[in-house]
Amino acid sequence: MNKLSNQTYYIEACSLFRNFLKYFYLMIIFLFLSINSANAILQEDTFINESLKEVNCTIPETNLNYNYESTESIPVKLQITDKISTKKNGVYDGKILQFKVREDVFYNNEIILKRGQIINAKVGTYLTRGMNGIPAAIIIDNFEIPGIDNRQVKGTYIKKGLNLTLFVLPLKWALTFLPPTGSFTNLIFGGNASISPKDRILIYYYPNWHS
Amino acid sequence: MKKILIIIVSMLFIFSSKVYAVQEAQIILNDMNIQNRISEIGLKLLNANKIDKRIVFAYTKDDKLIKGEPSLTKRQIVIYKEGLKYVTDDNELAGMLSREICKALESYLGPVRGFVGSAQIKAAPKKYEIFFDKRAVDLMVMAGYNPIGLITYINKSAPQKRYDIFSSHNLTSKRLAYIYEYIYTKYPIFLKENEYINTQAYQNFLLTSMENRKKFQDKTEKGYKNELKYE
Numbered sequence: 001m002n003k004l005s006n007q008t009y010y011i012e013a014c015s016l017f018r019n020f021l022k023y024f025y026l027m028i029i030f031l032f033l034s035i036n037s038a039n040a041i042l043q044e045d046t047f048i049n050e051s052l053k054e055v056n057c058t059i060p061e062t063n064l065n066y067n068y069e070s071t072e073s074i075p076v077k078l079q080i081t082d083k084i085s086t087k088k089n090g091v092y093d094g095k096i097l098q099f100k101v102r103e104d105v106f107y108n109n110e111i112i113l114k115r116g117q118i119i120n121a122k123v124g125t126y127l128t129r130g131m132n133g134i135p136a137a138i139i140i141d142n143f144e145i146p147g148i149d150n151r152q153v154k155g156t157y158i159k160k161g162l163n164l165t166l167f168v169l170p171l172k173w174a175l176t177f178l179p180p181t182g183s184f185t186n187l188i189f190g191g192n193a194s195i196s197p198k199d200r201i202l203i204y205y206y207p208n209w210h211s
Numbered sequence: 212m213k214k215i216l217i218i219i220v221s222m223l224f225i226f227s228s229k230v231y232a233v234q235e236a237q238i239i240l241n242d243m244n245i246q247n248r249i250s251e252i253g254l255k256l257l258n259a260n261k262i263d264k265r266i267v268f269a270y271t272k273d274d275k276l277i278k279g280e281p282s283l284t285k286r287q288i289v290i291y292k293e294g295l296k297y298v299t300d301d302n303e304l305a306g307m308l309s310r311e312i313c314k315a316l317e318s319y320l321g322p323v324r325g326f327v328g329s330a331q332i333k334a335a336p337k338k339y340e341i342f343f344d345k346r347a348v349d350l351m352v353m354a355g356y357n358p359i360g361l362i363t364y365i366n367k368s369a370p371q372k373r374y375d376i377f378s379s380h381n382l383t384s385k386r387l388a389y390i391y392e393y394i395y396t397k398y399p400i401f402l403k404e405n406e407y408i409n410t411q412a413y414q415n416f417l418l419t420s421m422e423n424r425k426k427f428q429d430k431t432e433k434g435y436k437n438e439l440k441y442e
Contacts, residue, residue, distance in 0.1 A: 043414055043417050043418060044408075045402070045405070045408070045417055045424075047424060047427075047428045048395075048402045048403060048405070051428075051431060052399050052402065052403045055399060055403075057399045057400035057403050057404075058400065059400055060352050060353075060397075060398050060400065061353070062259065062352070062353060062354065062355040063258075063259045063260070063261070063353055063354075064255075064259060064354070064355050066258060066259070066261075068258075092436045092437075092438075093345065093393055093396050093397060094396045094397045124346070124349060125342065125345045125346060125349070125393075127338070127339070127342045128438075130335050130338040131335065131338075132331070132334045132335055134331050134334070134335055134338060139346075141349070154261050154263075158320065160321075163321065163322070163327065165327055165330060165331050165334070166322065166327055169330060169334070
């Protein structure tokens with residue numbers, strides 16, 4: 001009787017061990033597959049790794065702590081030092097531009113910016129001129145005024161070229177009855193955008209905008 | 212027997228109506244949560260970028276209810292359930308909203324209280340598409356979001372056409388390449404310390420943008436500043 005029960009225990013133990021081995025093998029196979037697939041998927045951006053390796057990238061400025069309660073603002077009048085235009089690839093994203101302060105700027109009877117002082121700004125982005133009279137545009141932001149937090153400055157300057165859409169669209173609609181003449185109006189291009197020292201640029205400094 | 216049957220039927224009716232009411236309440240609560248999330252991120256983008264024009268955000272499940280382009284006519288940014296299903300995190304949602312904010316903002320500019328600006332966008336959406344993508348990156352960064360989210364969102368959601376010569380939209384691969392270049396030029400830290408590098412969406416972008424990235428690499432190495440023609 002004892003012999004028989006020992007035999008059954010032995011058989012059961014064997015089958016348990018076999019099952020364990022079966023699952024153990026499966027686990028090993030899954031583990032192997034998952035490691036291999038992870039390695040196969042991951043692709044590195046080698047160009048970024050190499051080109052930005054030595055570059056000291058700064059964390060860009062954010063504006064998350066604001067309080068727009070105050071309406072007190074101080075105008076800052078500017079003019080560009082050198083003319084730029086979208087005409088001959090003279091504009092590109094992030095291009096640094098220089099602006100001259102046109103008048104002294106005061107706050108609490110203290111001068112904060114002197115006439116003739118140079119400040120930097122960047123081309124945010126630009127739009128080339130297009131069909132249907134769409135004008136080119138240059139957007140300038142990130143005015144860096146010395147001693148003033150950029151988050152307290154409100155001023156994105158947008159300069160557009162000659163807008164012919166008001167002329168083109170009515171002409172297109174008027175020519176609808178004579179197809180395909182209306183489509184030829186597509187070929188009318190808008191004007192290039194340029195900023196010259198003659199352009200008066202106005203941005204505002206909000207001293208009580210806590211940031 | 213009849214009484215028992217009537218009791219059972221009435222019980223079933225009461226029970227099913229209650230279940231239906233609970234389900235309705237769940238749906239409303241879920242919609243409220245989505246709407247709140249959209250409004251919160253949208254308003255954060257507006258405030259962080261000091262945008263002093265009124266723009267509102269709405270979530271809808273039924274795109275048939277909305278006619279025209281409300282972001283241009285009413286300055287109301289409508290987010291459809293269809294578009295939202297591709298969003299996996301706040302950065303991607305911010306990317307989606309930022310593009311529409313740029314569009315709504317452009318509709319404020321120009322003659323006739325922005326009517327002409329809106330007409331231009333309607334007349335040449337292709338022209339403005341990449342412009343809005345780039346501006347969206349700026350808005351996202353200023354509000355503390357990762358602009359790579361815009362790449363992953365567009366990569367997942369926008370289909371790829373054969374050609375874009377006669378289309379009113381650019382090839383998605385072209386848009387993605389311009390966004391990538393823009394981030395590299397203005398905010399390289401996001402590419403250097405890329406949080407999305409191990410995600411399937413970004414890896415797929417890397418895989419499918421090899422030719423365009425090679426073009427950009429050549430441009431960078433040679434120090435050119437002119438605009439590239441991506442495919």
